[in-house]
Amino acid sequence: MARPAVRPALILGVTLLTALSSIVEAPSQLRLVLLLGFLTFLPGLSLLALFPPRDVVSAIAFSIGLSLALDLLIVSASMYSGAFSPANMLTVLLAVTFIVSSAQLAGGLGLVTWPSISLWPDDPNGAEPSYAGWYQVTMGPFKGMWTKSALWPQTERSPYPGLALEPAPSAQRGLSSELRATPQPRISPHSGFSLADLSAQPSPSRPVSRTRIVSITSPVSRGGKASLVANTAPYATCHLVVYYGSGPTRVAGSGQRQADGEGDISWTWRVGTRTSPGTWTIEVICDPGGSTSATLTVR
């Protein structure tokens, strides 16, 4: 089975098992255990399609909260409307979970393509809805890197021409071909939604950026310490670049840094005492994992 289909298939399986245990009137203790598991995780887990998580921990926390909130609101509403019926409510919850996870399964298996539904109007990590503004660095130490900052000197960049990019030779040193050839028409989990996309994994033709900024020290005073924490693909090699008025600067030492097994990576550096005050773009570039940017205010 295709990997994107595994999660909805599991949800579907447990949902069917819960339904079956009720239909055949299995022993109450077994039904209780199955029902508790179902009510605690599955309605929310199936609806994660609408609130795509960034990681497993988020998925679990979200699914627990969403499931229990849904359960409680549905049963309370049914009580106040005078329509309390455990059988009907269970049927509703099972049906919703069944339908949504079936739809995801169909999308995951490539049987159906679902239209996009945008529930997240803004992506905190700077995902772009279009490809406009992306360009490739043509010279210097970052040659070949794809970025979106307009602060990079005009003479050292070429605009992103569209999707039909030539894949770069994979043997080339530095950033990988995937990073350079796929300049961030990233399908951010929060920028738009399609049932099929949500369970889909990154593919060479539609890469998904995994890099996100977890936290950043901003504003920061000149001479002060700044830090940035990001999460990306496990063991990815990353650079941190700040686009000061004077041009792009690689901070926190000149070397690249590697994320740990959980994809966590952080930088701490001292902002120069002669750095110009202002708000500057800061970019995390990882291979694999793609890049993302934020702003750093220097006072």
Next chain:
Amino acid sequence: MTAERAATRDFEDRPAARDVAVAWLRVLWVVARDPRALLIVAGVGAAVWLVGLRRVDITRIGDLGIASMLPLWGIAGLTLLVVAFCLALVNSKSPAWLLAAILLAIIVLLYGLTAMLEHEARFAAAWRHAGFTDYFLRHGSTNTRLDAYFAWPGFFVGLAFLTRASGLDTPEHLLSVANWAPLFFNLLYGLVLFAIYSSLTIDRRVRWLGLWFFFLNNWAGQDYMAPQALAYLLYLVLIWTVLRSFRTGSPWPDWLRRVARDRSETQALGRRIRLAPLVVVVALFTALVVSHPLTPFFTIAAVIVLVIFAGVRPWWLPVTLLGIVAVWDALTMRDFLAGHSEVLTSIWSGISGKLDQNLAARIVGSPEHLFIVRLRLVMTGVLWALGGLGALRLWRSRATQLTAVMLALAPLSMVPLQAYGGEMLIRAEFFALPFVTFLAAQLFYPLPKSRDSGRKTAALVLMSIVMLGAFLFTRFGNERQDYMSTGEVKASHYLYAVANPGTLLVWAPNLPVKYRDIENFLYDDISAKDLKTLDVKAFETRLRSRNLEAHIVITRSAKAAVDMSSGQKPGSLDRFQAALQADPNFQVVFHNQDAEIFFLDRGTQKP
């Protein structure tokens, strides 16, 4: 000759002893570095603990609770788990599954302990909650005139749904698994807390250690089959959602921003309000509001400090939440507040009275119970001190966790507002606990680059053992009164089998009653005055004045509660029972080793 031999042996033994010591150190080193070896150590520890539990006879429990009945070698088994966890934590190469497995084992062993030892649902309140559920199942509606709990019916309606959907006849059957509720809830708390800690720090050691400390200090016992257990879970998920999705601004006002400069560790990115998380937060909060009276206010306090100190936007988020709770309480509590206006007026009645109810009124009872209460205070103090030192160490490292500090302090703001039956301080401590344990973990690892050392490992092991040892007393120290024996439950079943509707049920507090037909009976209690004066005639006159048949129930757990924590002289309820036995008007209708039921007829008095 003998002396010569001894000298030779001494000479030969010294290097041998040194070799043995070195060999042991090597073994320890190998074990400490090998995840599989640590897992085996933890497994052996868990097995020893479980075997030790077989020695515990819960019916012989004393005023020090379960801990005093555990064999020392059983506790040593649990200590092995502690050592294994600490060694796994300080080894940066330990896989996450190892830490998760040991933590899971400790949660199961500690929070499943009462379910493993006791056959009947513990806590009188759990039985009462089954009674509310039973009422709802029979009537299909709630009744706030009958009990204020019905103003927040979410949990009970949920239990009703669970009961019927799983094919159980009555909520009473649900009580057979109620003792597993603490394990169920704590496992879920752990999952959500890990998510919260992940949004506060990237240092995995702090995440795991924060969780570890949480589970070694969660003695408040609010995780049984109760609305607050579920509401607490929703509170944690809501805090996580807000932390994860709404930290888009800066601390406010400006001077805070200056204070936090260079130190504030987080700033989520993006400015626009996000619809989806907002919908989720409102849904979570609404579910919380319909389930529990107190938790929404702790939640609002937490969200307010997040707006001020953590840059959570929009600023009107707490106002929205306050609006939801105001509308709900106004709609559902009219009937209740009409007869209980003191709930509102007590807000302004001064802090000293509330502290009396929360603290002084609780430090009474038998010497063993006083030890438990004082140990709770001491361990709370120790944990807060560790948390404070953690915050201080962070400050010195120029890396404050302002968000965690304020989330730890926010629940304390509720203490002056309401006594909540003398429980507010415990509740506030419970809501602050995740963030205090997080800060305590920061004491050991203020920065991601903080290194481990032998001394730090030793301190960690020692601190964990102290916490574990204290936890066995602070968590299970009241078990003599919380535990319900089969004899007591049989008496309760008998009571409901023979008592006619409209009968007066009279008891000293803490019984497995009210689990069914709550609206069919009237209730009274054996008061402190009755126990003090032992005036059975006055007691009889009081009951007869109501012109009802009365059943008076006296049980083992009620006696335990009177002896341990009521402030009455030990044996007060026994003496009152003897006085009832001596009075011919009180007829013994049920008796076993743990319970006795007396019957008092209406007499001749007319209404």
